[in-house]
Amino acid sequence: MNRAPGPVRLLPALRAPAASRGNAVPAGAWWLWALGLATAASRTTNPLLLGLLVGVAGYVVAARRTDAPWARSYGAFVRLGLFVVGVRLVFSVLLGSSVPGTQLLFTLPEVPLPDWAQGVRLGGQVTAEQLVFALYDGAKLAALLICVGAANSLADPARLLKSLPGALYEVGVAVVVAMTFAPNMVADVMRLRTARRLRGRPTGGIAAVLQIGLPVLEGALERSVALAASMDARGYGRTADVPPAVRHTTNALTLGGLLGVCAGTYGLLAAQGAVYGLPLLLAGLVAALAGLRLGGRRSVRTRYRPDRWDARAWLVAGSGVLVAAAMIAAGGADPEALHPGVVPLTAPVLPLWPAAAVLAGLLPAVVAPLPPSASPVAPEEQA
Missing domain, CATH: 1.10.287 (Helix Hairpins)
Known part of the structure; x- marks a missing residue:
């Protein structure tokens, strides 16, 4: 008598497969997912929803990013987002805000300005309402940057270039080169800092930054020369004759x-x-x-091994679109929940069904193929 398969035997069938060249999620699907999260972040200033969006993006990146150089840029985007929040708060303190407030925190010395600069002030009273408003505004921009950083960490720029239509190939090359500049620079900086640390040299301070900056620029120049040579060897820029009409x-x-x-x-x-x-x-x-x-x-170029959009790719892209659509619908149904008031100050409340829709963005962490470094070993393979 055959026994029904237990949960242990069903688990390998439900697990996402290991990533390979044939089943990898296309770069366009990752970008659609990330842009969906970014669209959702642009529709709200609720810090709880923004934090949930950032957490969803971070979890998917941690679960599905590879060991490629561009995959290490997510931390840089997170730090950039925190920097943006800090700058927004500093500007609010120094330049004031149009948000009226009654809860005075402290007063800075105010610098008198000429008549033509009316509406702008330097220093003066700083209220809790204006700081909270600046915090919400900066958090929204930081969430947008982090969502874009998630796409940079998960999507292979070269595969994204292959997916572009022929009419956008020249523009796509420029965009991909620009997109890979920041991840490659981050990888070079990390590599040089590690090398200096192993040699017992300091990695902080102005002198260390100057000594690291020169090799980073040299590496960027070498990559540019190599890229130009490879593009020339592949006949970049050739076009076919088409009628003027x-x-x-x-x-x-x-x-x-x-x-x-x-x-x-x-x-x-x-x-x-x-x-x-x-x-x-x-x-x-x-x-x-x-x-x-x-x-x-x-375009006279051909595609070698074009990306296939299978069910997993559509699920990844669709989850981001679902999050964006749900947040847009929530903005029309209950705008107060997405934009908590600051005058008077009220504690933000987490709306349930928009939060549940944001959690749909975790779907890529389940359905996307596992990168080689995160591929689990089956129990029968461990024996």
Whole structure:
């Protein structure tokens, strides 16, 4: 008599597979997931929801990032976000705020300014309301940066370049080179700091920064020269001949579509433009896709092993879109919960169903293939 499979035998079937070149999540899916979280962060100033979004992004990065150089840039984006919050608070203290407040904390010496600088002050009274408002505002921007940092840590820039349509290949190369600059620089700095630490040399102070900066710039220059040589060897910049009418139509559709996408995205992000934002975004996407389709005729390059969008990739991208859509809907249904008041000061409350929707962003930590360093060993393999 056959026994029913127990939970121990079912566990390997439910576990995410180990990542390989054939089943890796496309870079575009990671970026859609991260942009969905960033859109959700832009719709709220509730620090509890922002902290939950940052926690979701951090958990997915910790569970699914690889050992590649660009995967180490997440910590730099977190520190950048904290720096942004600090700068926002300092500016609020020094330059004041338009938020009225009654709970005075302290008073700084005020510098008199000329008449043409009315509305701007240096120093003066600092209230608790203006500091809380600055904290909420800085936390929103920090959450946006951290979500973008999550995409930088999870998505392979080279694979993202392969996924771009032919019409955007030249622009995509410039964008990918710019995107890889920060992760590679962070990796170089960490490598040089480790080398100095092993040699017993100091890693802090102005002298150490100057001694580390020169090798970092030298490495960036060497990578630029190597990249230029590889692009020249691969025939970068070659284009096919297309009729002038097709070229003009492509330019008009692409430019008009991108303008529609920008206007629609602004409408979705702004609280007043939610009505016209979605139609403009959809119309812009259709026009831009048509223009990119026509513009692809100019490209004579081919794709080697193009990325496949399987069910796991769609789940990763869809989870980010779901978080963004839920937060936009919550902003229309209960805007007070997403934007806690500061005059008078009230403690922020965690809204339940927007928080539950944010937790849907954890889906990539379950369905995305495990990187090689995090792949678990099955019990029968340990025996």
